[in-house]
Amino acid sequence: MAKKIDRVAVFGLGKVGELVAGMLVDSGFTVVGHDVAVGAVDPRFEARATDLTDPTAIRAALADVDAIISCLPYNLNIAVAEAAYDTGVHYFDLTEDVPTTNRVIELSERGAKAAFAPQCGLAPGLIGIIGASMAKTFDSVRSIELKVGALPQNPTGLLGYAFNWSAAGVINEYINDAEVVRNGNPQMVPAMTETERVVIGGVELEASLTSGGLGTMCQTYAGKLERLDYKTLRYPGHFAQMRFLFDELRLRNRRELVNEILVDAKPPVNDDIVYLHASVEGVKDGKPFRENYVRGYLPADIGGHRWRAISWTTAASAVAVVELVDSGRLPGTGFIRQEDISFADLCDTKAGQRFLHAGR
Structure with a gap:
């Protein structure tokens, strides 16, 4: 039976990661954010200083969560995906890097116990x-x-x-x-x-x-x-x-x-x-x-702050995919292709509904 998503780790609390974490909270998830250095962030989620280039630290960060969204630079994502596979945690990222996605596909085809959904940003996504x-x-x-x-x-x-x-x-x-x-x-x-x-x-x-x-x-x-x-x-x-x-x-x-x-x-x-x-x-x-x-x-304007268009559109897309896996409208195990996701379903989530009410 696919693991339900209650606790989500967000790796990288930069331009997009902090907003991803905040939107996840808005959608009803408990969130733990990780970055190499943690400054002032949204007080609704816990933030931890973590060396996200250290495989041991990555696995420790995944020990108490059901899912991970990586908002890290593309070259760090393979290590995160491998840790998610080893720990049975649902994996989501924003990468556009083809070799990274190919590695995620390989992992998902090896009897993965969780969902692997890379490329959840704008393009691909x-x-x-x-x-x-x-x-x-x-x-x-x-x-x-x-x-x-x-x-x-x-x-x-x-x-x-x-x-x-x-x-x-x-x-x-x-x-x-x-x-x-x-x-x-x-x-x-x-x-x-x-x-x-x-x-x-x-x-x-x-x-x-x-x-x-x-x-x-x-x-x-x-x-x-x-x-x-x-x-x-x-x-x-x-x-x-x-x-x-x-x-x-x-x-x-x-x-x-x-x-x-x-x-x-x-x-x-x-x-x-x-x-x-x-x-x-x-x-x-x-x-x-x-x-x-x-x-x-x-x-x-989201959560009392003004967010750039690139930040909120990317974050809303990623969080909406997490909502769809959690609700069972997307598979809870194996690789999820973005072309298999219904845009109507995505817009029916709390995060995704923003795409219906914004734009010109």
């Missing part, structure tokens, strides 16, 4: 849930095109960007090859290619392929449609500048230096916006049809 849910309403599907952008509302400079999300994660997405489906076949193609113009609410943007945003969707839809891809949305000219940085300045293999440069040049801002753009083409009700889901999510 919410955008795939939306696209797959739309596709299920079609008689047949020709293409699924997914796009997400977390951007400053008031951009400056040639990059037109601010690093409200992990710079290391963004660099990873820009450098690693992107998986797509073309003519029914999964393929790997260079990131920051196939750039196209996109207009949302009168705002001109550009979109380019980036890695990791599709999760397991390429494997799920291989041979079932002609085209599937995920692109990142940016203001016009952004990707040309990034290609100059990585290729002409030969910094592609110096990720730590690029990380330092970019965070210093484009620090976080509070006035951000998260754009979601999902499009499905095919036959619906016997006729050719294209359906779009387009939203622009702004910062929101």
